[in-house]
Amino acid sequence: MNAPDVGQRMITVGRLHGAFGVRGELKLESFTAPENAILRYQPWTLRDAQGRERMVEGARGRAGAKGLVVTIPGIEGRDAAEAMRGTEILVPRSALPPPAPGEYYWVDLEGLRVRNVEGVDFGVVSHLFSTGANDVLVARGDRERMVPFVEPDYIRSVDFDAGLVTVDWDADF
CATH class of the missing domain: 2.40.30.60 (RimM)
Known part of the structure; x- marks a missing residue:
């Protein structure tokens, strides 16, 4: 990446x-x-x-x-x-220094498209926030979805070249 x-x-x-x-x-x-x-x-x-x-x-x-x-x-x-x-x-x-491999600056993720593994478009990364337990990615499209930023469980990949975050998250959730 x-x-x-x-x-x-x-x-x-x-x-x-x-x-x-x-x-x-x-x-x-x-x-x-x-x-x-x-x-x-x-x-x-x-x-x-x-x-x-x-x-x-x-x-x-x-x-x-x-x-x-x-x-x-x-x-x-x-x-x-x-x-x-x-x-x-x-x-x-x-x-700012470059992030370590597998780490991201939140600001770099903002604006990337978010799609789930089934190909459903969730919109774009609006922002992220921390809950203490883990960070949460907020995607805004037809509605707002919050996905725990836990790799590889829910965040499958971040591809800056494609401008895409792929998530394993139910579109109805």
Whole structure:
């Protein structure tokens, strides 16, 4: 399987949750594993709730009790940090390392067609989410179907060249 052409597609890798202390530090929820890997994928594009974007580089961070605590150049004081609440952190998909064999970035699966082993078209991968027990692939077509992302039990194959995920899942379920 070849990786998809990811180009400069931007993906969300974290979210700022407001001020930490009074010196401009911020609470950061990282969507990377391990969570501090987000610091390696700079520069970041910061997107606020109104959709305005700006690029920053040189953010530093440390582990906090409930996630990362970061400093971002240009953010001084509690009020400036609090104004960043809800800001998303985006990076180009190409900044991330290639996934290990048999592993996938969820963003790479989004948009692929989903068909079951009987040839029934389920639509396209809308998104994935984690239940704790396993990840779940959500396919949207004539209706929404949720398929446990368990290989090879339910996810039989992922073919990026064909743009297709083949699943062993009952079309009526």
